[in-house]
Amino acid sequence: MSNFKRLYVEALLAANWVAPDWQLLEKTKEGGWLLERHSMTERLKACCRTLTVEVLGLHEVGKEVLSNNERELLGDQACLVREVVLSGDDTPWLCARTLVPMSTLTEREQDIADLGAVPLGQRVFNQANARRDAIEVAHLVCDGQALLARRSRLWVNDKPMLVSELFLPHAPIYQEEG
Numbered sequence: 001m002s003n004f005k006r007l008y009v010e011a012l013l014a015a016n017w018v019a020p021d022w023q024l025l026e027k028t029k030e031g032g033w034l035l036e037r038h039s040m041t042e043r044l045k046a047c048c049r050t051l052t053v054e055v056l057g058l059h060e061v062g063k064e065v066l067s068n069n070e071r072e073l074l075g076d077q078a079c080l081v082r083e084v085v086l087s088g089d090d091t092p093w094l095c096a097r098t099l100v101p102m103s104t105l106t107e108r109e110q111d112i113a114d115l116g117a118v119p120l121g122q123r124v125f126n127q128a129n130a131r132r133d134a135i136e137v138a139h140l141v142c143d144g145q146a147l148l149a150r151r152s153r154l155w156v157n158d159k160p161m162l163v164s165e166l167f168l169p170h171a172p173i174y175q176e177e178g
Protein backbone atom coordinates (compact mmCIF):
# COMPACT_ATOMS: atom_id res chain seq x y z
CA MET A 1 0.00 0.00 0.00
CA SER A 2 1.30 3.45 -0.77
CA ASN A 3 2.44 5.44 2.24
CA PHE A 4 -0.03 8.23 1.76
CA LYS A 5 -2.96 5.84 2.08
CA ARG A 6 -1.59 4.40 5.33
CA LEU A 7 -1.21 7.99 6.51
CA TYR A 8 -4.91 8.59 5.96
CA VAL A 9 -5.91 5.49 7.88
CA GLU A 10 -3.65 6.57 10.78
CA ALA A 11 -5.18 10.04 10.71
CA LEU A 12 -8.67 8.51 11.00
CA LEU A 13 -7.54 6.44 13.97
CA ALA A 14 -6.25 9.56 15.74
CA ALA A 15 -9.36 11.68 15.05
CA ASN A 16 -11.03 13.53 17.90
CA TRP A 17 -14.74 12.94 17.20
CA VAL A 18 -17.19 15.58 18.37
CA ALA A 19 -20.95 15.97 18.15
CA PRO A 20 -21.78 18.27 15.23
CA ASP A 21 -23.50 21.62 15.64
CA TRP A 22 -26.44 20.59 13.43
CA GLN A 23 -28.03 24.03 13.14
CA LEU A 24 -24.80 25.63 12.03
CA LEU A 25 -23.55 22.80 9.84
CA GLU A 26 -26.84 22.17 8.05
CA LYS A 27 -26.54 25.56 6.39
CA THR A 28 -23.15 24.82 4.82
CA LYS A 29 -22.12 22.79 1.78
CA GLU A 30 -19.73 20.72 3.90
CA GLY A 31 -22.56 20.03 6.30
CA GLY A 32 -24.63 18.55 3.51
CA TRP A 33 -21.93 15.92 3.08
CA LEU A 34 -21.01 15.38 6.72
CA LEU A 35 -24.60 15.00 7.89
CA GLU A 36 -25.74 12.78 5.00
CA ARG A 37 -27.87 10.03 6.52
CA HIS A 38 -28.28 8.01 3.36
CA SER A 39 -25.52 6.40 1.30
CA MET A 40 -22.22 8.29 0.91
CA THR A 41 -21.39 5.84 -1.87
CA GLU A 42 -24.40 6.99 -3.86
CA ARG A 43 -23.61 10.63 -3.25
CA LEU A 44 -20.04 10.18 -4.50
CA LYS A 45 -21.23 8.15 -7.48
CA ALA A 46 -23.35 11.11 -8.57
CA CYS A 47 -20.16 13.21 -8.84
CA CYS A 48 -18.18 10.98 -11.24
CA ARG A 49 -18.50 8.44 -14.02
CA THR A 50 -16.80 5.57 -12.20
CA LEU A 51 -16.46 5.07 -8.48
CA THR A 52 -13.91 2.45 -7.51
CA VAL A 53 -13.07 0.81 -4.20
CA GLU A 54 -9.59 -0.26 -3.26
CA VAL A 55 -9.46 -2.49 -0.20
CA LEU A 56 -6.42 -1.49 1.86
CA GLY A 57 -7.02 -3.86 4.71
CA LEU A 58 -9.36 -6.50 6.07
CA HIS A 59 -8.59 -8.03 9.44
CA GLU A 60 -10.12 -9.10 12.70
CA VAL A 61 -9.50 -7.40 16.03
CA GLY A 62 -10.30 -8.66 19.52
CA LYS A 63 -12.77 -6.78 21.66
CA GLU A 64 -9.96 -5.60 23.96
CA VAL A 65 -8.73 -3.42 21.09
CA LEU A 66 -11.88 -1.25 21.02
CA SER A 67 -11.85 2.12 22.73
CA ASN A 68 -14.46 2.77 25.43
CA ASN A 69 -16.24 4.99 23.02
CA GLU A 70 -16.36 2.34 20.28
CA ARG A 71 -17.57 -0.15 22.86
CA GLU A 72 -20.44 2.16 23.80
CA LEU A 73 -21.47 2.40 20.17
CA LEU A 74 -21.04 -1.26 19.18
CA GLY A 75 -21.07 -3.34 22.33
CA ASP A 76 -18.16 -5.36 23.68
CA GLN A 77 -17.42 -7.24 20.48
CA ALA A 78 -14.62 -8.67 18.41
CA CYS A 79 -14.80 -6.89 15.03
CA LEU A 80 -13.84 -7.14 11.42
CA VAL A 81 -11.97 -4.02 10.29
CA ARG A 82 -12.37 -3.00 6.65
CA GLU A 83 -10.22 -0.16 5.32
CA VAL A 84 -10.76 1.22 1.82
CA VAL A 85 -10.04 4.15 -0.45
CA LEU A 86 -12.84 5.25 -2.75
CA SER A 87 -11.83 7.01 -5.96
CA GLY A 88 -13.96 8.99 -8.36
CA ASP A 89 -12.63 8.62 -11.92
CA ASP A 90 -9.28 7.50 -10.45
CA THR A 91 -8.90 10.42 -8.03
CA PRO A 92 -8.83 9.29 -4.37
CA TRP A 93 -11.78 10.94 -2.60
CA LEU A 94 -12.49 9.09 0.59
CA CYS A 95 -10.60 6.90 3.01
CA ALA A 96 -13.02 4.79 5.03
CA ARG A 97 -12.56 2.46 7.98
CA THR A 98 -15.41 0.31 9.19
CA LEU A 99 -15.66 -1.75 12.36
CA VAL A 100 -18.12 -4.58 11.87
CA PRO A 101 -18.86 -6.57 15.03
CA MET A 102 -18.74 -10.34 14.50
CA SER A 103 -22.33 -10.48 15.80
CA THR A 104 -23.35 -8.30 12.84
CA LEU A 105 -21.75 -10.71 10.35
CA THR A 106 -24.47 -13.29 10.86
CA GLU A 107 -27.41 -14.59 8.84
CA ARG A 108 -28.08 -12.37 5.84
CA GLU A 109 -25.16 -10.12 6.75
CA GLN A 110 -22.41 -12.75 6.43
CA ASP A 111 -21.59 -11.50 2.94
CA ILE A 112 -20.41 -8.13 4.32
CA ALA A 113 -17.10 -9.83 5.15
CA ASP A 114 -16.61 -10.64 1.46
CA LEU A 115 -17.58 -7.41 -0.30
CA GLY A 116 -14.19 -6.87 -1.94
CA ALA A 117 -14.52 -4.00 -4.39
CA VAL A 118 -18.28 -3.64 -3.85
CA PRO A 119 -18.87 -0.45 -1.84
CA LEU A 120 -20.23 -1.09 1.63
CA GLY A 121 -22.84 1.63 1.21
CA GLN A 122 -24.22 -0.06 -1.87
CA ARG A 123 -24.67 -3.30 0.08
CA VAL A 124 -26.09 -1.73 3.24
CA PHE A 125 -28.50 0.74 1.67
CA ASN A 126 -29.79 -1.97 -0.59
CA GLN A 127 -31.71 -3.05 2.44
CA ALA A 128 -34.87 -1.11 3.26
CA ASN A 129 -34.29 -1.09 7.02
CA ALA A 130 -30.78 0.41 6.86
CA ARG A 131 -30.33 3.54 8.94
CA ARG A 132 -27.58 5.79 10.28
CA ASP A 133 -27.21 7.47 13.65
CA ALA A 134 -24.58 8.80 16.07
CA ILE A 135 -23.01 11.11 13.48
CA GLU A 136 -19.88 12.86 14.74
CA VAL A 137 -17.35 15.00 12.92
CA ALA A 138 -13.64 15.74 13.15
CA HIS A 139 -11.17 18.23 11.74
CA LEU A 140 -7.87 16.57 10.91
CA VAL A 141 -4.56 17.79 9.67
CA CYS A 142 -2.97 15.31 7.34
CA ASP A 143 0.30 16.03 5.56
CA GLY A 144 -0.17 19.74 6.30
CA GLN A 145 -3.71 19.84 4.91
CA ALA A 146 -6.87 20.53 6.90
CA LEU A 147 -9.36 17.76 6.15
CA LEU A 148 -12.87 16.86 7.24
CA ALA A 149 -13.97 13.51 8.58
CA ARG A 150 -17.02 11.97 10.11
CA ARG A 151 -17.91 8.89 12.06
CA SER A 152 -21.34 7.33 12.18
CA ARG A 153 -23.12 4.14 13.11
CA LEU A 154 -24.92 2.18 10.45
CA TRP A 155 -27.63 -0.32 11.28
CA VAL A 156 -28.63 -3.19 9.06
CA ASN A 157 -31.35 -5.52 10.30
CA ASP A 158 -30.87 -3.84 13.69
CA LYS A 159 -27.21 -4.86 13.81
CA PRO A 160 -24.61 -2.08 14.08
CA MET A 161 -21.32 -1.17 12.44
CA LEU A 162 -19.16 1.89 12.92
CA VAL A 163 -18.03 3.81 9.87
CA SER A 164 -15.25 6.44 9.81
CA GLU A 165 -14.78 8.45 6.64
CA LEU A 166 -12.00 10.91 5.82
CA PHE A 167 -12.59 13.25 2.89
CA LEU A 168 -9.34 13.41 0.91
CA PRO A 169 -8.04 16.70 -0.56
CA HIS A 170 -9.71 16.31 -3.99
CA ALA A 171 -13.10 15.14 -2.69
CA PRO A 172 -16.22 16.96 -3.95
CA ILE A 173 -16.96 18.17 -0.41
CA TYR A 174 -14.20 20.79 -0.84
CA GLN A 175 -15.20 21.87 -4.35
CA GLU A 176 -17.27 24.81 -5.44
CA GLU A 177 -20.75 23.92 -6.54
CA GLY A 178 -22.10 24.43 -10.03
Ligand code: VNL
Binds near residue numbers: 082086094
Ligand atom coordinates in the same frame (compact mmCIF):
# COMPACT_ATOMS: atom_id res chain seq x y z
C1 VNL B 1 -17.12 1.82 1.99
C2 VNL B 1 -17.70 2.49 0.96
C3 VNL B 1 -17.10 2.41 3.21
C4 VNL B 1 -18.23 3.77 1.14
C5 VNL B 1 -17.63 3.68 3.38
O1 VNL B 1 -17.63 4.29 4.56
C6 VNL B 1 -18.18 4.36 2.34
C7 VNL B 1 -16.57 0.47 1.83
C8 VNL B 1 -17.13 3.53 5.58
O2 VNL B 1 -16.72 -0.08 0.73
O3 VNL B 1 -15.99 -0.06 2.79
O4 VNL B 1 -18.69 5.61 2.55
